[in-house]
Amino acid sequence: MSAYLKIDHIDKSFERGGVVTDVLCDVTLTIDQGEFVSIIGHSGCGKSTLLNLIAGLTRVSAGAILLEGREVNDPGPERAVVFQNHSLLPWLSVYDNVNLAVSKVFAGRKSRAERHDWVMHNLDLVQMAHARDKRPAEISGGMKQRVGLARALSMEPKILLLDEPFGALDALTRAHLQDAxxxxxxxxxxxxxxxTHDVDEAVLLSDRIVMMTNGPAAHIGEILDVPIPRPRDRIALASDRSYLKCRQAVLKFLYERHRFVEAAE
Amino acid sequence: MTATARKAPIEAAAQPAPSGKVVPLGRAPVSRIDLGRIAANLARNVIPPLVVLAVLLAIWQVSCSGAGAPLPPPTQIWADSSDLIAQPFFNNGPQDIGLAWRVLISLERVSIGFGLAAVVGVAIGALIGQSIWAMRGLDPIFQILRTVPPLAWLPLSLAAFQDSNPSAIFVIFITSIWPVIINTAVGVRNIPEDYRNVARVLRLNQLEFFLRIMPSWNSSCASCCRRRRPTSSPACASAWDCRGWPSWRRKC
Structure with missing residues (x-):
């Protein structure tokens, strides 16, 4: 069986002024359709680089990324990204921000009325339809991230890439968005x-957790299956044995076996 | 049950429900144009410059009233040229027209010259901001040309156009285009990487990028100039600051 997304022995290095920095080294990962995978690691371990490679925003140095058997070379709406700092265009309303994506991706495939319905449907999904005429500056950080999520979902992506989507939010807002x-x-x-760099978030949301070793030349240290049935409830999970076991495994990996060394930077 | 939910019935039981009487409110006051406030506002803005003007005129009058004064005092100027100032709209043939007509002609030239500079400058600035090769090729030349003063362009322009009107428009155009180009290029180059990534994920083409993403520099700037508040947007460059200031120095 061929995997939905296949990351095949990729390396990534950046060259600047003749100095080559290896960021990722021999990363191999396969992801099935419908799977929720988290990538966790200390800062500077190249996890964002890995996401940018999957998004096609940067090119691999060696190896290949295949989505449904086709090589990923450039960015495209079938791999939608939810950016860490929402990246909504501040001069467009909430509706227009989503509509920018919808009218580009579905130009010629949906009529004007269908596109409108699709924008509203996606805003409804993230419970932001009430703020359709607001500008990004007029809504809260959590709401912005919801709109960013709606924009990404509205592209009907094959894969949704979330780059630390809740990193800039307070704990309560973060929990709401995780549930969403x-x-x-x-x-x-x-x-x-x-x-993500949040252990609880990774365990709560994921089917598998990919743990990265520290850079430079980071690679996948361990992949952890999270055998918790869905739907998951954060309150019930707080005392769930397998939840605690997964959590402990990730913490052990991050803080015992691959401690973050500041001096390495 | 939450703490507030548990507390609520106890409090409700302890206090008897307050007996209320509905008091109808009067009609909301109709907002009326407050003449007093408008007058006060006007006075605040008009009186200070009038006072300063009066003081300056007084100094001029006093210092130029002596017998051997090189310049005439304001009273002398008023006596000699009051008819020109009082009647700005006379028209006695091609070279003998009132002040207002002359001002209108100048305004027309400025609007044509600056309008052309805005269109051409934004186009060239967007090109320089987007393309590293266009910047390398054009930037050194522009940096030299923009230092040429307007008075030096005038004879060149007159020689080329052989007529006062097009050459005046050209001088306005050529001196106002540099700030527009430079600000546009800086603004476009400072478009946040995130917005570029959004455009790349959506596969926007060059024209869509120009229309949808590039407003980041001009709309944020226009809004901050309009609202007179600092903007956090680094992509803000005041290319539209059309008052002729060296606006690339005055980031808004």
Whole structure:
């Protein structure tokens, strides 16, 4: 069986002024359709670089990334990205920000009325339809991230890439958005890859957790299966044995076996 | 049950429900144009410059009233040229027209010259901001040309156009285009990487990028100039600051 997304022995190095820095070294990973995979690691371990490679925003130095058997070489709407700092265009309303994506991706495939319905449907999914005429500056950080999520979902991506989507939010807002993402994942069955540095978030949301070793030349240290049935409830999980076991495994990996060494920077 | 939910019935039981009487409110006051406030506002803005003007005129009058004064005092100027100032709209043939007509002709030239500079400057600036090769090729030449003063362009322009009107428009155009080009290029180059990534994921083409993403520099700038508040947007360059200031120095 061929995997949905296949990351095949990729290397990534950056060259600047004749100095070559290896960021990723021999990363191999396969992801099935509908799977939720988190990538966790200390800062500077190249997890964002890995996401940018999957998004096609940067090119691999060696190896290949295949989505449904086709090589990923450039960015495209079938691999939508939810950026860490939402990246909404501040001069467009919430509606227009989503509509920018919809009218580009579905130009010629949907009529004007259908596109409008699709924009509103996606805003409804993230419970932001009430703020359709607001500018990004007029809504809260969590709401912005919801709109960013709606924009990405509206592209009907094969894979949704989340780059530390909740990193800039407070704990309560973050929990709300995690629930929203879990709900959307359950309803739509999207394949999702999320970068995070939050252990609880990774265990709560993921089917598998990919743990990266420290850079430079980072690689996948360990892949952990999270055998917790869905739907998951954060309150019930707090005392769940397998949840605690997974959590402990990730913590051990991050803080015992691959401690973050500041001096390496 | 949450703490507030548990507390609520106890409090409700302890206090008897307050007996209320509905008091109808009067009609909301109709907002009326407050003449007093408008007058006060006007006075605040008009009186200070008038006072300064009066003081300056007084100094001029006093210093130029002596017998051997090189310049005439304001009273002398008013006596000699009051008819020109009082009647700005006379028209006695091609070279003998009122002040207002002359001002209008100048305004027309400025609007044509600056309008052309804005269109051409934004186009060239966008090109330089987007393309590293265009910048390398054009930037050194522009940096030299922009230092040429307007008075030096005038004879060149007159020699080329052989007529006062097009050459005046050209001088306005050529001196106002540099700030527009430079600000546009800086603004476009400073478009946040995130917005570029959004455009790349959506596969926007060059024209769509120009229309959808590039407004980051001009809309943020226009809004901050309009609202007179600092903007956090680094992509803000005041190319549209059309008052002729060296606006690339005055990041808004």
């Amino acid at each position: 993402v879990m709900d959307i994942h359950a309803r739509l069955g999207n394949t999702m890859i999320m970068i």
